[in-house]
Amino acid sequence: MAVDGIAQLPAELLFLWHAHRVEVLLSAGVLFAIVRLVVHWRSRKAKVALTPPLASPVDEKSVAVLPSATDAKAQLAETDHYEPSVTAKKPTRPKAGPKRVTGGKKAKSSPVRETVPEQIQPLVFYYSLGGSTRAYAERFAEELSRQSEDSKILSPETYDLTELDYDDFFISIPKPKDDSKRTAYFYLLLIPSYDIDTELSNFLTHLQETHHDFRIDTAPLQQLAGYSVFGFGDKQDWPTEQQGFCSQAIEVDKWMSKLTARKRAFPIGLADVKRNADASLSEWRTGLKSIMEDLAEGKGLGEGVSGSGEAVESGDEDEAEDEEESDDSFTRVQKKSAKKSSTDDVEDIGGKAPIPVDFTTTSKTAVQSSGPKAMVPKASPTYGSLTKQGYSIVGTHSGVKICRWTKSALRGRGSCYKFSFYGIASHRCMEATPSLSCSNKCVFCWRHGTNPVGTTWRWQVDPPGMIFEGIKAEHYKKIKMLRGVPGVRSERFAEGMRIRHCALSLVGEPIFYPHINELLGMLHKEHISSFLVCNAQHPDQLAALGPVTQLYVSIDASDKETLRKIDRPLHRDFWERFMRCMDILREKRDTHRTVFRLTLVKGFNIDEEAEGYAKLVEQAQPSFVEVKGVTYCGTSTAAGAGLTMQNVPFYEEVSAFVLALEAALKRRGLDYGIGAEHAHSCCILLADRSRYYLPSGENGEMRWHTLIDYPKFFELVESGKPFGPHDYIGDATPEWAAWGNGGFDPRDQRVDRKGRPKAVE
Numbered sequence: 164m165a166v167d168g169i170a171q172l173p174a175e176l177l178f179l180w181h182a183h184r185v186e187v188l189l190s191a192g193v194l195f196a197i198v199r200l201v202v203h204w205r206s207r208k209a210k211v212a213l214t215p216p217l218a219s220p221v222d223e224k225s226v227a228v229l230p231s232a233t234d235a236k237a238q239l240a241e242t243d244h245y246e247p248s249v250t251a252k253k254p255t256r257p258k259a260g261p262k263r264v265t266g267g268k269k270a271k272s273s274p275v276r277e278t279v280p281e282q283i284q285p286l287v288f289y290y291s292l293g294g295s296t297r298a299y300a301e302r303f304a305e306e307l308s309r310q311s312e313d314s315k316i317l318s319p320e321t322y323d324l325t326e327l328d329y330d331d332f333f334i335s336i337p338k339p340k341d342d343s344k345r346t347a348y349f350y351l352l353l354i355p356s357y358d359i360d361t362e363l364s365n366f367l368t369h370l371q372e373t374h375h376d377f378r379i380d381t382a383p384l385q386q387l388a389g390y391s392v393f394g395f396g397d398k399q400d401w402p403t404e405q406q407g408f409c410s411q412a413i414e415v416d417k418w419m420s421k422l423t424a425r426k427r428a429f430p431i432g433l434a435d436v437k438r439n440a441d442a443s444l445s446e447w448r449t450g451l452k453s454i455m456e457d458l459a460e461g462k463g464l465g466e467g468v469s470g471s472g473e474a475v476e477s478g479d480e481d482e483a484e485d486e487e488e489s490d491d492s493f494t495r496v497q498k499k500s501a502k503k504s505s506t507d508d509v510e511d512i513g514g515k516a517p518i519p520v521d522f523t524t525t526s527k528t529a530v531q532s533s534g535p536k537a538m539v540p541k542a543s544p545t546y547g548s549l550t551k552q553g554y555s556i557v558g559t560h561s562g563v564k565i566c567r568w569t570k571s572a573l574r575g576r577g578s579c580y581k582f583s584f585y586g587i588a589s590h591r592c593m594e595a596t597p598s599l600s601c602s603n604k605c606v607f608c609w610r611h612g613t614n615p616v617g618t619t620w621r622w623q624v625d626p627p628g629m630i631f632e633g634i635k636a637e638h639y640k641k642i643k644m645l646r647g648v649p650g651v652r653s654e655r656f657a658e659g660m661r662i663r664h665c666a667l668s669l670v671g672e673p674i675f676y677p678h679i680n681e682l683l684g685m686l687h688k689e690h691i692s693s694f695l696v697c698n699a700q701h702p703d704q705l706a707a708l709g710p711v712t713q714l715y716v717s718i719d720a721s722d723k724e725t726l727r728k729i730d731r732p733l734h735r736d737f738w739e740r741f742m743r744c745m746d747i748l749r750e751k752r753d754t755h756r757t758v759f760r761l762t763l764v765k766g767f768n769i770d771e772e773a774e775g776y777a778k779l780v781e782q783a784q785p786s787f788v789e790v791k792g793v794t795y796c797g798t799s800t801a802a803g804a805g806l807t808m809q810n811v812p813f814y815e816e817v818s819a820f821v822l823a824l825e826a827a828l829k830r831r832g833l834d835y836g837i838g839a840e841h842a843h844s845c846c847i848l849l850a851d852r853s854r855y856y857l858p859s860g861e862n863g864e865m866r867w868h869t870l871i872d873y874p875k876f877f878e879l880v881e882s883g884k885p886f887g888p889h890d891y892i893g894d895a896t897p898e899w900a901a902w903g904n905g906g907f908d909p910r911d912q913r914v915d916r917k918g919r920p921k922a923v924e
């Protein structure tokens with residue numbers, strides 16, 4: 164039976180095929196199609212996944228999905244290219260690479276909370292190829308450590324930059340070893356310079372890259388208490404900074420300023436290893452120690468002086484500087500009027516300081532109550548306005564302000580014309596006034612609406628001792644605040660901390676102050692020279708004036724009508740007062756070094772006026788005539804008086820006027836000649852040839868002698884005997900200040916908008 168069944172199977176299968184072949188063929192076809200479709204779809208997906216994005220040749224690297232945004236940033240720091248991936252993986256430690264980065268980029272606006280440190284830990288970093296900087300650094304650390312005994316300044320730790328992992332100190336700040344006290348680090352970097360490739364070049368690249376690295380904060384070292392750089396260089400082969408002197412130290416200082424968000428605690432020190440390195444380094448160390456002590460006492464670093472220019476960074480700073488130091492007064496005026504700056508130095512306008520707001524209108528209570536009141540009460544708008552402009556008000560009627568030339572000189576960018584003419588270094592000069600009030604309202608005054616006016620002293624009188632101590636303290640405070648300003652030189656900063664000159668000309672009328680002679684006596688006692696500027700409206704006070712190193716009278720016109728138009732005096736008898744002052748000046752010819760200060764306003768007091776001025780010179784016979792082009796302030800008062808930028812003379816016009824005046828004086832038999840010039844501030848000096856053109860040096864060559872012998876002046880004052888201006892004439896005027904040479908000290912550096920050296924014309 165079984166054999167029969169098997170024999171029938173093919174026939175049955177054949178029967179089944181014939182009965183269902185259509186269904187079978189259809190099912191097979193559908194199944195085949197499904198399989199093909201699945202295979203096709205799967206192969207396409209695999210292809211897409213393997214194709215890298217166009218133009219993005221990245222490493223195939225699996226990246227972990229991180230649990231939080233912070234972790235994601237940490238991951239960002241570890242990979243060059245962060246993209247979220249579906250492949251979950253445990254985060255891995257960063258591989259050892261050229262640069263390890265920790266921490267994410269913080270928002271610029273996030274303020275860093277400053278805590279007052281309990282102690283300061285100085286870290287001394289140095290680089291040395293030849294070994295000399297190493298020796299300096301070790302000695303420096305030893306001395307600092309000795310100086311810091313029993314103080315809140317810890318013994319310094321010293322590090323050789325070549326043995327450091329930069330990342331440990333220059334991407335983030337290390338954790339203090341002793342956490343029990345709030346310890347703040349203070350970085351001190353002693354850097355030589357090499358114009359060849361050394362490890363120092365790598366260090367600089369590291370600092371630069373860290374600042375520019377988009378993954379980290381641009382200022383990751385801002386938690387430092389402060390930093391300062393000291394450079395060693397060789398002036399013999401690299402004589403100036405432009406020629407490479409200490410170039411790498413200057414670079415380090417620049418990047419450190421950026422990385423610390425301007426925590427430069429003390430100006431960069433630069434020393435010539437062949438000349439003054441030890442002395443400069445020890446001066447730098449002394450300055451630093453005092454700053455660290457201030458920091459440990461919670462006094463902070465200071466933020467720059469308001470009104471004296473922002474403590475802006477290199478790059479930006481030059482632009483700001485250029486705004487102020489443009490070449491000719493005309494450009495300066497244009498820029499200033501566009502900025503509507505009200506913070507300029509009154510020196511720019513010839514020392515006149517008039518004022519349209521009467522003090523009595525600013526405080527009702529002062530008028531109502533009995534007894535003399537404060538000239539500038541703290542609550543008055545006048546006080547607010549002056550302090551906003553950068554003045555420090557001392558007592559009730561005195562003021563002091565840092566002059567822009569002081570800042571310029573601290574940075575080695577030139578002093579004002581008084582350096583070229585009389586040897587006054589601007590960084591050692593204090594600009595102050597014992598009377599913020601004035602009796603004129605000159606059209607070109609920058610202070611419109613900011614200081615009180617009056618014809619008589621009707622206010623409370625502060626004692627001279629209080630004024631003297633107050634102005635000095637405020638001046639020093641402001642100088643100290645400039646120590647972090649980019650480019651400030653440590654040796655000039657140290658010199659700036661000893662006032663040598665005082666210009667009593669800031670704003671207001673200094674001679675108005677009833678105790679002016681006592682105040683002058685105090686200045687001289689401390690060997691501070693005095694330059695006093697008055698407006699020729701107070702003859703009695705002028706007549707009673709005691710010794711002054713140099714006495715100025717502002718001469719803004721040569722006839723009554725022009726004087727009324729320009730100075731807009733409050734006194735009705737202003738011309739009589741003016742004339743009396745001319746006679747008093749003549750009487751003082753042999754006791755005081757007197758100066759006429761002429762401020763030229765084109766269209767007002769230049770044209771055809773040389774003769775008129777010559778007449779006044781003949782009457783008063785001053786030692787010198789300083790001629791300066793006006794700087795236009797762009798106020799509505801000035802505009803109301805018909806003053807526009809067209810009234811600002813060019814230097815050539817000022818020069819032409821001076822030559823005309825010289826000729827007019829000659830015609831009157833007066834022998835005045837051009838003793839010096841300072842083209843940069845549009846100022847030329849005429850001097851009495853009979854008194855100041857003298858034989859000089861061993862060969863007795865005739866030279867101008869406009870400089871002042873300051874030590875001799877103090878000696879004469881202290882002798883108590885009568886003396887005259889001829890007794891303290893100084894050395895010959897420097898050649899670079901002579902007529903035709905421009906008057907810019909070649910040892911200083913003029914810079915352009917970008918901080919590049921600028922040729923001195």
Ligand SMILES: Cc1cc2nc3c(=O)[nH]c(=O)nc-3n(C[C@H](O)[C@H](O)[C@H](O)COP(=O)(O)O)c2cc1C
Nearest residue numbers: 291292293294295296355356357358396397408409
């Ligand atoms: C090859 C070489 C290049 C130098 N380049 C500069 C330079 O560009 N600017 C500079 O002020 N001094 C330069 N110097 C002087 C050194 O900065 C100076 O001698 C310094 O004290 C060296 O310090 P060190 O002995 O610690 O390496 C250079 C010295 C050498 C030997």
Ligand code: SF4
Nearest residue numbers: 510566579589592594
């Ligand atoms: S004399 Fe002194 S106050 Fe006057 S501009 Fe020069 S530095 Fe400034």
